[in-house]
Amino acid sequence: MMNLNPDTLKLPQRELAGQADKPILRLEAIRKVYGKHVVLDDLNLTLRSGEVVAIIGPSGSGKSTLLRCINMLGPATSGRVVVGDLAIDESIPPTAQQLTSLRRSVGMVFQSFNLFPHMSVLRNVSLPQERVLGRSRKDADKRSRELLARVGLAEKADQYPARCSGGQQQRIAIARALALDPQIMLFDEPTSALDPELGLEVLLVMQELARSGMTMLVVTHEMNFAETVSDRVIIMADGKIIEEGPSKEVMRDPQTDRAKRFLKAVKDR
Numbered sequence: 001m002m003n004l005n006p007d008t009l010k011l012p013q014r015e016l017a018g019q020a021d022k023p024i025l026r027l028e029a030i031r032k033v034y035g036k037h038v039v040l041d042d043l044n045l046t047l048r049s050g051e052v053v054a055i056i057g058p059s060g061s062g063k064s065t066l067l068r069c070i071n072m073l074g075p076a077t078s079g080r081v082v083v084g085d086l087a088i089d090e091s092i093p094p095t096a097q098q099l100t101s102l103r104r105s106v107g108m109v110f111q112s113f114n115l116f117p118h119m120s121v122l123r124n125v126s127l128p129q130e131r132v133l134g135r136s137r138k139d140a141d142k143r144s145r146e147l148l149a150r151v152g153l154a155e156k157a158d159q160y161p162a163r164c165s166g167g168q169q170q171r172i173a174i175a176r177a178l179a180l181d182p183q184i185m186l187f188d189e190p191t192s193a194l195d196p197e198l199g200l201e202v203l204l205v206m207q208e209l210a211r212s213g214m215t216m217l218v219v220t221h222e223m224n225f226a227e228t229v230s231d232r233v234i235i236m237a238d239g240k241i242i243e244e245g246p247s248k249e250v251m252r253d254p255q256t257d258r259a260k261r262f263l264k265a266v267k268d269r
């Protein structure tokens with residue numbers, strides 16, 4: 001079986017020159033409270049254009065909640081999310097225009113694929129483009145076929161999702177998110193519902209996406225991904241970022257306090 005081996009699949013240094021300082025996503029003092037339970041505790045985070053950041057941490061540390069705040073699927077209690085030129089105060093209901101801009105700018109891939117079972121694969125990828133971007137069906141279908149080819153599924157376009165494996169369905173979900181030409185892609189444990197072999201297909205697509213320069217924020221338990229594909233690793237616990245740093249530093253040197261905390265966070269899951 002193929003493997004995401006750090007030595008065989010190490011990416012060439014991606015070209016970030018010229019954009020390295022440009023923040024594309026800024027989270028400012030994000031706080032999320034359920035009753036007395038503080039799930040996100042004044043969290044700050046900045047992603048630069050083209051950066052791939054892996055978030056790891058024990059169950060219940062707030063990783064999914066954070067992603068859901070970024071695209072307002074579950075707004076934070078307070079704080080600000082800035083995506084490119086769009087700034088959203090999480091404590092105020094967004095306008096329809098803000099929400100549309102956000103949905104265009106931020107693509108999201110979930111653990112479950114959430115494809116429409118009664119629509120063909122092609123239609124699943126085309127429909128959001130028509131609804132959100134106002135593309136014609138012809139243009140949307142053309143773009144969908146390009147993206148399905150990019151995720152290795154050109155031949156599945158006219159089939160129904162039920163005829164596709166879990167790994168294929170997740171790759172379709174990635175194509176669907178990419179079809180809106182997002183500035184950032186969020187992934188919430190995209191492989192955890194899949195057998196390792198099918199998960200690998202998805203990871204390889206994500207690796208290709210990272211290589212192409214897409215800005216990505218990825219909640220994952222895939223240590224190989226965090227080590228070989230991401231530029232930076234963030235460790236969350238109790239709604240806070242307890243550690244962060246370049247992947248190689250965090251993942252490679254088991255002697256540092258940082259790495260020990262990281263390993264404990266993963267073991268505690």
Ligand SMILES: Nc1ncnc2c1ncn2[C@@H]1O[C@H](COP(=O)(O)OP(=O)(O)OP(=O)(O)O)[C@@H](O)[C@H]1O
Pocket residue numbers: 034037039057058059060061062063064065066
């Ligand atoms: N709707 C809700 N109402 C109350 N508490 C919630 C709600 N959604 C999440 N929580 C709590 O928020 C905390 C963080 O949950 P979250 O799903 O973000 O964690 P996580 O780090 O993604 O965990 P996992 O790795 O298990 O998915 C948990 O304690 C959870 O019980």
